[in-house]
Amino acid sequence: MSNQRTPSGNTINHLSADCEQCFGLCCAALPYAKSADFAVDKAGGTPCPNLQSDFRCGIHKDLRTKGFRGCAVYECFGAGQKVSQITYAGNDWRDHPVLAQEMFKVFPIMQQLHEMLSYLDEALGLEETLPIHKDLQNALEQTEDLTRLNPRSILELNVPAHRAIVNVLLLQVSERVRAKAAPGHNKSQKMQNKIRKGTDLVGANLRGTALRGANLRGALLIASDLRDADMRVTDLIGADFRDADLSGADLTGSIFLTQAQVNSAKGDMNTKLPPSLRIPDHWSK
Structure with a gap:
């Protein structure tokens, strides 16, 4: 049986959003423009008007009908809780406003790293990737290490360069899977x-x-x-x-x-x- 996810022992459990462990970072850090996906304009670093004091969305159940379809399809791959609970050790930007702008800049970088982790983790669970399993595992571990750096180091990362390295491996995965x-x-x-x-x-x-x-x-x-x-x-x-x-x-x-x-x-x-x-x-x- 080919092209089936198998238990690799490498599955990372924090690669999907856990909003209850996040400080509403996607709702505050990211900008959006009024469009078919968003009902209003919002600048990056400015909290969404629908973000409540407990960091929950006030219209979560009605995002599509209220004109916020873009929010309904967004995925941080678990970057929100990583930044909130690990990078900043549970210190939120409301109680610690001095951290706010730095936290908002760290979040989109973390999102990119977690997206790469998600793809690498998926690749490790495919039978076709066994010949390059070691390279994939090394790339996953290196990427995970980057996510655990301190905020200043994260802001200094050359994410495009690291993505290029990961992409070479993901292309190999694609070719191996599709060849069958x-x-x-x-x-x-x-x-x-x-x-x-x-x-x-x-x-x-x-x-x-x-x-x-x-x-x-x-x-x-x-x-x-x-x-x-x-x-x-x-x-x-x-x-x-x-x-x-x-x-x-x-x-x-x-x-x-x-x-x-x-x-x-x-x-x-x-x-x-x-x-x-x-x-x-x-x-x-």
């Missing part, structure tokens, strides 16, 4: 070639398209029609699925797909997702 996918027919291969060349897929009609084993890294699939598409064993790292319709699509065995990406899309109960992901509540029944 059954070759597609001519139409499928032509479409995959176009995707590799950066074809604009925003709003594209890809309904029923055979994309098995495709490299969709960073693909712009905004509002695309992917109903009933065969997307098994695809590399979906960084693919933009905002408002894409995944109804009936088969994403079984796809790699580097996150819950945030799924949450940003449309779909239904017939959409097949990797076992680590769940059908969002807002999808059609």
